[in-house]
Amino acid sequence: MRAIVQDRYGAPGTVLTLREIDKPVPKEGEVLVRVAAASVHRGDCFLVQGKPFLMRMMTGLxxxxxxxxxxxxxxxxxxxxxxxxxxxAGDEVFGSCEGVFGACAEFxxxxxxxxxxxxxGVSFEQAAAVPxxxxxxxxxxxxxxxxxxxQKVLINGASGGVGSLAVQIAKVLGAEVTGVCSTRNVEMVRSIGADHVVDxxxxxFTNSDRRYDLILDNVENRSLKEVRRALVPRGTLVLNxxxxxxxxxxxIRLIKPMLLAPFVRQRLVRYLSVPKKGDLDYLAELLESGRLTSAIDRTYPLEEVPAAMDHLCAGHARGKVVIAVEDGQTD
Ligand SMILES: NC(=O)c1ccc[n+]([C@@H]2O[C@H](COP(=O)([O-])OP(=O)(O)OC[C@H]3O[C@@H](n4cnc5c(N)ncnc54)[C@H](OP(=O)(O)O)[C@@H]3O)[C@@H](O)[C@H]2O)c1
Incomplete structure (x- = not known):
């Protein structure tokens, strides 16, 4: 099968290559999926680039x-x-495949x-963009x-992969949503349901009169002090x-909020999202009912994954970067 393979760290465009490799065999509890579409996210950038260095403890020094x-x-x-x-066999599925052998492959x-x-009623590309x-x-x-x-929620980085889905999910959960993005994405963030958009x-947003019950910060480009200023006294800051x-x-950036948390009234939280079937089912229901739509920045063919990841890792994707794998599939 064809797959995008990495055997050294570096810029995606230089370290990722398309190769023919053996088709994997499912072990106990596993499903072999013929991939129709895949998507990449910022965590993939860290793994391919080997940065931050700490990550190499898990992936090889x-x-x-x-x-x-x-x-x-x-x-x-x-x-x-x-x-x-x-x-x-034949069931149409979507979800997460964690491990050494990832999504940018035919199987x-x-x-x-x-x-x-x-x-x-949901396309493979739409579904692959979500997990x-x-x-x-x-x-x-x-x-x-x-x-x-x-509640009033502000989403910093509202036009990115996580942010564009967070705006819609926050609306489904009944919140009043403010999205923060750059000028070229204002209309897009409004179109996916944000009540207010900050360019x-x-x-x-840290220097205005508006205060929020919850801030989901997907960018962390401001100091804790500045972002906390935009929260109500007992508001929550989720750092992502x-x-x-x-x-x-x-x-310091990772641990400072945890050290400060016991001494302030606002909640300062970091979290690690772990895939759960029940939550994926919930997202599938939202997709099916049309309450959630993947904003797709661009779809690349499998052989262009290096270019797709260079674009993503530059940090200004508009929604999700998707890979169409199905065309050209071979056994
Ligand atoms: N906690 C977890 O378990 C978990 C899971 C998945 C991802 N994450 C993290 O979530 C974060 C976001 O991921 P993502 O996939 O959404 O990234 P992304 O798709 O690359 O989006 C980044 C967004 O940040 C925006 N941005 C850049 N500079 C900005 C600024 N100064 N102010 C406001 N927005 C700015 C960009 O918008 P413009 O182009 O408009 O500037 C872009 O839309 C990453 O750090 C990732 O590691 C965490």
Missing amino acids: LRPKPGIPGFDIAGRVEAIGTGVSDFA VCAQASKLVGKPA TSGLAALHGLREAGRLEPE YTTED SGSGAAGLRLL
């Missing part, structure tokens, strides 16, 4: 374990491993517990943020970005 990027897939079940009873093995049925970013948005708002109906090139800093600065 000097060289990465040979791997295929991507966590998110939509496709058809090709075969099932032992112990899988909820899927059969991938995924744990059955991280896949759900794809709604019939990691949609779950990060849902978990950031609902679990970490404890969002309640009618960060002309307006500073590890990018934009390195070394000691990154470590």
Whole structure:
């Protein structure tokens, strides 16, 4: 099968190559999926670039374990491993495939517990765009943020992969939503349901009279002090970005909110989104009912994954970056 393979760290355009490799065989509890579409997200950038360096503890210090990027897939079940009873060959599914062999390939093995049925009226590309970013948005708002109906929520980075889904999910959860993005994305953020849009090139959300019950910060480009100024006295700040800093600065950025949290009335939270079948089912229901739509920045063919990831890793994707794998599939 054809797959995008990485065997050293660096810029995606230089370290990712298209190769012919063996088709994987599903183990116990796994499903072999013929991938129709995949999507990539910012976490894939960290893994391919080997930055932040701390990440290499898991992926290999000097060289990465040979791997295929991507966590998110939509496709058809090709075969099932032992112990899988909820899927059969031919079923249309979408979800998350974590592990060494990732989504940017013609076939991938995924744990059955991280896949759900794809709604019939939703395209493979639409579905593939949702799992990691949609779950990060849902978990950031609902679990970490404890969002309640009618609360005022601000989403920093509202036009990105997580942000564009978070705006819509926050609306479904009954919130009044403000999205922060640059001028070229104002209309897009409004079109996906934001009640208010702040153009960060002309307006500073940390320096206005508006106060929010919850801020989901996908960018973390402002100091804690500045962002907390935009919260109500007992508001919640959910921090959702590890990018934009390195070394000691990154470590300080990661732990500072936790050190400060016991001494302030506002809740300061970091979280790690872990795929759960029930939550994926919930996102599938939202897709099926039309209450959630993937804003797709651009769809690239499999051989253009290096260019797709260079675009994503530059940090200004408008919605999700999707890979159409199905065309040209070979056994
Ligand atoms: N907690 C978890 O488990 C979890 C899971 C998944 C992802 N994440 C994290 O979530 C973060 C966001 O991921 P993503 O996939 O949404 O990234 P993305 O698709 O690359 O989006 C980044 C967005 O940030 C916006 N942006 C850049 N500079 C900005 C600024 N100064 N002010 C406001 N917005 C700005 C960009 O909009 P413009 O082009 O308009 O500037 C772009 O739309 C990443 O750090 C990722 O690691 C966390």
